Amino acid sequence: IVCASMCMENKRLLVKLMSYDNIGDVEHELTEKHHGVQYLPIYRLAFSIYANELTAQQLVRLKESLDDVKVDSCSYRSRNIVLIIGESYNRNHSSLYGYETPNTPRQKKLYKRGELMPFTDVVSPWNLTSFVFKHLFSLYTVGDKGDWCDYPLFPEVFRKAGYHVTFMTNQFLPQAKEAVYDFSGGFFLNDEQLSKAQFDTRNTDLYRFDNGLLCNYEKLKDEGKDKPQLIIFHLKGQHVDYRTRCPKVQKRFNKDTYKESRPELSDKERTVLSDYDNAILYNDSIVNAIVDKFRKQDAIVIYVPDHGEECYDGGVHFYGRMHSAEITPRLAHAEFEIPMWIWASREYKAKHPDIWQAVRKYRKRPYMTDAMPYLLLYLAGIECPQYRDELNILSDKYNEKRPRILKRQVDYNVLMEKEKLQKEQEKAKENNKKKR
Template identity: 60%
Template structure:
């Protein structure tokens, strides 16, 4: 040491923080834990902390008392200790619930490539738990332990249920699961509990939650074991530093999670289940990253759905049919999925995607309509508008009016509904829940349908097999009167899975000349979509075949359009922007629509066939479809309005076609073509 000047050595110590009894952390701790009496060693070097001078002891690295510095540091010590006190007062609860939240995120991660946990999981969860602990500090200490116990039971139970659902149904808690729970009887509940205690589940990811709960209980009772002498640690002096870290995490977490908190508030403020669903289509929608938040959302969604169900049940009770002539013995409605009109050969697309429909059109019995739009580009909204007798522009909401299958059943028709989307399933997404809750509610289901399928299929051809089986078993009398509704999976994303590989017709190479601006990957996706369109062509043709020798009329409409690299727009699926411009309306709301009359039907009902042909160029929006269906059945009721029936002489063709309840499609189209003409 004599070889170094004392001052130079002290500077070296300050730079490297390699003091005899500590390091940089020790230095930071010493800043926060000044010894009031200072130290008695004489070898000191004067340093500065910001603008406050103090003396650093060469021997013990403590600090001599500096009154100016103490005036600031002492209050900071108290402040940081206070900030840390909610965590300190609920230490075990805070740590275990933090671990539980992270564990749930890890073990319910979807088994997909690139799947990651919520990016702000660790910081946002820290803030959430801190706020809970802060509220717990307001509870008297004797009562606090019971409140914590209650929270333990709730949070572990919800985490257990969430993980069980993921293991059993490949989905965490959602509104559909909660709806199923509401319909569960005592026997099914006992089966659930017994399955939860089975070895298969105990050794699955569910076991991690149980193991953590057991470890939590062990830690809680550890200090109460009399024979166990635990070492005592004095950590009070670290509280200010812990408080500083806590403050840092709170600020960081609050800033990072502010957007998600605002989005969650918006999600939980929706006035209807449809509004909630639409909120979830937004790009930066809320992330419900904990089992408890998913449970709360599921309860809220079911509560919103229940309100509309109550209105629908009330409207159903008032359904009255004055008379029915059974004008059409067999009415078939095919509802497709995500079908862009501009990918239909029938409407001028450059690929042969609809050869069978074109062939039927050439025979003269299939009549395509040229100017039809959907009211929404979201399936659930379309279903609500199409099934309700309400049309856009009328007073009230869709749920204030009866559903058209109810009128058919009331009139004496047998109604069959075969769907490849809207069955009650535990892993159904919010979109399927929103679109199907009014179809799956036991009361409304009974009021609307005589027969339904019980299983979803990968391909729509199996839905036809269900129909054939029902006919073979005598559950469907093909002589009628029947209303048969087929709801297809159609061209729903993922496009590649919507057509059997053996039926692939197109590949990326087929688009090299027509779409050279697209990449190889984009052309491949485009080929998947067009293959799905062509497969859909085979399905609707098979449905027509089943009725072509009967007195039957078949109506086809998809729920909405779809984009698949249209022009230079560069994306697939749909854009759920609130603002609708012309390209959006053109590609996502315009849909193919046709009516097929069997030869027998055209012969027996020439006046209807003539009306079908004459109406093919009329403007139409599918929210008015039920009025045409009632006319085809010959149903007379107060809910039927001829001005909404496209086949009627009293049809109001100039009725505004309002998209998403905001934008007039015809005004948008008129403005676009006017601007285009002016540019020329």
């Protein structure tokens, strides 16, 4: 009786965990503090079968959408398109955007030289990697009919149009003992049929540091060289456990860096903050190295991380992401506001002055990254039935008023307006007090 009553709660949570109808919700449930734990092998086996069943249903729908991949024409507007997908990057922790610790010296240099244009008002649709990946890869955007897996994935369209697609990932490779996060984020990239439909070239190993991935690319870069190229780098970036994301010799910040600027933090917290800044600094060297690889080519590079990250922001003593908390303006600033920039080589700018002019002109537009495929399709000059110009940030027809719904919960624009109003009211109150 004692044993039964003690394990009853976990049994209840296990039933809850295994009663969802898609893998994303299961993953989200696992981010909760109290979730079902499979203590016995038999439960783990049952959970594996259940999780695979769920992804199988989405794979079937994705494979059905393969038939919808149609390309009317392709002008190969850009010969080489490079998409860098970063990890856990809070815009308010980037010195390129005004953060005070100098953790992006190389990107700042590129910006000063006029080679790199930062976009200033970009958010991610989710704060979980796998959810963002589904939105980033699918032609689905938040608010569309159906689900993300009912729409084609953009690399499929690129391959159909004649691009050679390379995917270099430092996170999502099929492997044994996968965490549910990697399973949920990578299953539609790693399924044999879908992988073949999306990618021509892929890496097969994961690396401790992102530099390993770049070295691996050097060996693979000549594949399909005579064709126009789409190259996707998926970095480990500033993923949790920041301490291990930057080689020791490249670390420049420590807890003493913030003695004056962050007196409210403990020594331990300042150490974590320094690890995060060091990881951003290392990431700066990685994106700069990628840019250098394409400097002498006709190439355009887009950098975007999957989502933001908390690192003691807005007076909260917390780092990581709060998955079950309500989305407040403070949380949105930390976990959803992300950096994004476009870099173009000299040759590219000379060949496409119109595109570069649009990048400069429109870099302050509001944007959510679920629309990323439409920017990529435009850059490639791909005409297909699914293409929607109002989602392309560089188009004159871009819809700046599109609601940016975070996590299927709140509209970012509304949230920010509320915050602005609140601040104004507080200010007015203070002024009144002073007058009295």
